[in-house]
Amino acid sequence: MALEIWTSPTPNGWKVTIMIEELREAGVDLPDIDVRIIDLMKGEQFEDDFTERNLNQKIPVLKDGNRCIPESGAILEYLAEKFPSPLLPLNERKWDVLPWVYWQMANLGPVFGNKLSYTRYMDDIDPVKKEHPLERFNNEALRLVSVFDKKLGDDPYLCGDTFTIADIASYPWLRGYKWSKVDITTRPRVKEWVDRVRARPAVERGLAYGVPKDEIDSWSKERRANYRQSGSSIAANQSLKDSIQ
Ligand SMILES: N[C@@H](CCC(=O)N[C@@H](CS)C(=O)NCC(=O)O)C(=O)O
Numbered sequence: 284m285a286l287e288i289w290t291s292p293t294p295n296g297w298k299v300t301i302m303i304e305e306l307r308e309a310g311v312d313l314p315d316i317d318v319r320i321i322d323l324m325k326g327e328q329f330e331d332d333f334t335e336r337n338l339n340q341k342i343p344v345l346k347d348g349n350r351c352i353p354e355s356g357a358i359l360e361y362l363a364e365k366f367p368s369p370l371l372p373l374n375e376r377k378w379d380v381l382p383w384v385y386w387q388m389a390n391l392g393p394v395f396g397n398k399l400s401y402t403r404y405m406d407d408i409d410p411v412k413k414e415h416p417l418e419r420f421n422n423e424a425l426r427l428v429s430v431f432d433k434k435l436g437d438d439p440y441l442c443g444d445t446f447t448i449a450d451i452a453s454y455p456w457l458r459g460y461k462w463s464k465v466d467i468t469t470r471p472r473v474k475e476w477v478d479r480v481r482a483r484p485a486v487e488r489g490l491a492y493g494v495p496k497d498e499i500d501s502w503s504k505e506r507r508a509n510y511r512q513s514g515s516s517i518a519a520n521q522s523l524k525d526s527i528q
Pocket of ligand 1: 293294295296323328340341342343353354355356517
């Protein structure tokens, strides 16, 4: 039976599409994959067929048979366990890797996401009111980058010599450092890691779902404007206003 992936070309979506391509690269014989690209700008995440799959109304979602799995970290872990590969050791060594997946989910993703929102999307907020959250999220993002740098040390990948789901989880947020304006370049090992991961053929393919090949690294003006507009409407969060009443 085919796996369904409901996703978009965004950081949390890329984790899953990169994972699929890395599994293929590792020689795993995957079932057919039915990819549905959700247009966040059009609000397709709020439609009934999506909400049935994820009550939280955010991409990505994996559907395997009758089971729907939201949350990118859970999807990485599910796929890694279902299709064994070096991306996650399935013995006690998995505890070298999984804490860094959870670290990304609880720290790097939310903090970079918040920094990005205030930097690019919160257009209707008084700039003076933005100063404090911008400083707070920028400082915390830089602290997390320094933790990442220490954890990397002189290893090529976050958990040692082998590329794992911990690298997949962190890569989409760190690659977007210019868009979120978090200066990772003061940590050359982190920037080198970003380039090393980007050079992987499976990562190239995983970033290309829902995006023309020539826009993987550099969006067209139109796409930039679209992302900005959809980010701003998500940040304005009409659905939140409706759902907390
Ligand atoms: N913790 C979730 C976060 C998912 C998430 O925030 N997805 C964003 C795209 S990167 C989204 O669907 N946003 C749409 C919205 O907030 O309406 C995960 O890792 O899967």
